[in-house]
Amino acid sequence: MDVPSRQRPLVLLVALILAQVLLLAFQIKRGQDVRLIRVWSAELLTPPQRGGTFLLSKIHGAWFGYIDLRSARTENKRLADEVGRLRLENQELGSQAAEAGRLAKLLGFRQANADAPMLAAEVIGASADSNSQTIFINRGESDGVRRNMAVVTPDGVVGKIFEAFPHTAQVLLVTDRESGVGALLADTRTHGVVKGTGDPLLWMDYVTTEEKVPAGERILTSGEDKIFPKDLPVGTVASTKPGRPFQTIQLEPAAHLDRLEEVLVLLTEHSLASTESTSGAPSAQEKTKNPDKTPAQPAKKPAPLAKSAPGNPQKEQQ
Amino acid sequence: MTVRMDSEAQHIEVHKFYSGTVAVVCFLALVLQAFLNKFNTHFQLLELPLLVVVYFGLSRRNSVSGMFLGTLVGLLQDGISHTPIGLYGIAKAVIGYIASSVGARLDTEHPVSRFILMFLFFHIHQVVLAITIHLLLASSEPFFSVHLLIASLINSAVAVFLFAGLDRLRR
Numbered sequence: 317m318d319v320p321s322r323q324r325p326l327v328l329l330v331a332l333i334l335a336q337v338l339l340l341a342f343q344i345k346r347g348q349d350v351r352l353i354r355v356w357s358a359e360l361l362t363p364p365q366r367g368g369t370f371l372l373s374k375i376h377g378a379w380f381g382y383i384d385l386r387s388a389r390t391e392n393k394r395l396a397d398e399v400g401r402l403r404l405e406n407q408e409l410g411s412q413a414a415e416a417g418r419l420a421k422l423l424g425f426r427q428a429n430a431d432a433p434m435l436a437a438e439v440i441g442a443s444a445d446s447n448s449q450t451i452f453i454n455r456g457e458s459d460g461v462r463r464n465m466a467v468v469t470p471d472g473v474v475g476k477i478f479e480a481f482p483h484t485a486q487v488l489l490v491t492d493r494e495s496g497v498g499a500l501l502a503d504t505r506t507h508g509v510v511k512g513t514g515d516p517l518l519w520m521d522y523v524t525t526e527e528k529v530p531a532g533e534r535i536l537t538s539g540e541d542k543i544f545p546k547d548l549p550v551g552t553v554a555s556t557k558p559g560r561p562f563q564t565i566q567l568e569p570a571a572h573l574d575r576l577e578e579v580l581v582l583l584t585e586h587s588l589a590s591t592e593s594t595s596g597a598p599s600a601q602e603k604t605k606n607p608d609k610t611p612a613q614p615a616k617k618p619a620p621l622a623k624s625a626p627g628n629p630q631k632e633q634q
Numbered sequence: 635m636t637v638r639m640d641s642e643a644q645h646i647e648v649h650k651f652y653s654g655t656v657a658v659v660c661f662l663a664l665v666l667q668a669f670l671n672k673f674n675t676h677f678q679l680l681e682l683p684l685l686v687v688v689y690f691g692l693s694r695r696n697s698v699s700g701m702f703l704g705t706l707v708g709l710l711q712d713g714i715s716h717t718p719i720g721l722y723g724i725a726k727a728v729i730g731y732i733a734s735s736v737g738a739r740l741d742t743e744h745p746v747s748r749f750i751l752m753f754l755f756f757h758i759h760q761v762v763l764a765i766t767i768h769l770l771l772a773s774s775e776p777f778f779s780v781h782l783l784i785a786s787l788i789n790s791a792v793a794v795f796l797f798a799g800l801d802r803l804r805r
Contacts, residue, residue: 324698325697325698325701325731326731328698328701329697329701329727329728329731332701332702332705332727333724333727333728336705336709336720336723336724336727337720337724337770339719339720339723340718340719340720340721340724340766340770340771341770343718343719343720344718344770344771349718349719350719353709353712353713353719354713354714354719356713357709357710357712357713357714358713358714360661360710361661361664361665361668361710361713361714362714364665364669365665365668365669365672368665368669439672440672441668441669441671441672441714442668442669442671442672443668443671443714443715443716444664444667444668444671444683444711444714444715445667445678445711445715445717445722446678446679446681446785447715447716447717447775448715448716448717449716450715450716451672452668452714478716486714486716488716492716494716516675574675
């Protein structure tokens, strides 16, 4: 077919669109993803993100440690030295305290679930579009991370591994529109499904209007989705709206999804101790509502956080 | 360097860039888009990959390279997002094509025209996305909302400064 030269770009555009429509149709029809493109994209774009995270932390340290100190010297040499040293110390201690707080929380959670294999990971990036709620972590297939593994923090559920690449993995947050978590009301043990909406808040469905759900009630994982272990905090009830036959419950996520820095990847669907038990005291709900639940026994020699032994999944998995 | 091509009745200025500039800028836009979103969800309002596709489309004024650049950037964006592969590829291929075609006909150097063009391109991009999602994914995506209006104004404002910065990379 002879196409006039002025119309060739238009024909080419139609062909390009058609090819991608077919690609989309293939993914929808087969329910399969085009993994190769995702792997290439992740392998190409995540190393700079990893480097950027590292560089930023160094620049941050240098800024407060060196530049602040130098500007203080100009005012008064002796006092500035003293002030600078103290400020540096203070900032280092503050930074260390904040990091120690986060890591202690992770370690407490880890030790409370010493027999459950899990892996600490650092958040290195997020989704490149506003329609999806995903993050990238610095752990991948080489660390034993696989698709559909649960990702949590000591505060609660974060999401699940959507795609595992050789050295990184993409986590689908619970707030994503396609996320769903089997959940139950902590007090009445009524089951439902928590769904993401793309907004910071979550929705819980399939709870009948007759069920009284007070604001502030905690929502836990039910374990029915075969991804998240039972009794992990999902969120707290923010508001409810009656409907027929089910009411709509709006939740605030338990994990701080807007400021994630470190997360834990659960390498199994093993039941975990609830996060309350990491601080020493079992929750009333655990004692009264779930007496049969056997809490995870702390190991005699708790394994270090997996972060301390990168690249060796065998050591990290118990 | 500016190359003038005298055709039948119009002068088309085609801007050339130092070798590798297009690839590096697109790569940085994609990395930054994902990297910034990590720190603050407000950065989700920005669409850096769209901005660079529009800029190179308007500057190079070659509809074939514009649509291929749009497709490549869109597919890579799909690759690191939780969207089916091809969704952003289609939208950005269309934008690359239209931007190149518009660039050959209109003044795209003035900040005001850049602001208006970016505003329009943002909404065309959203309409193509929404149509694709409606038709192929049987899901709902708004064609227009206040949130999108704010996002388009922010992107248009950023485009004015970003495009002026990118102009310095021309030969």
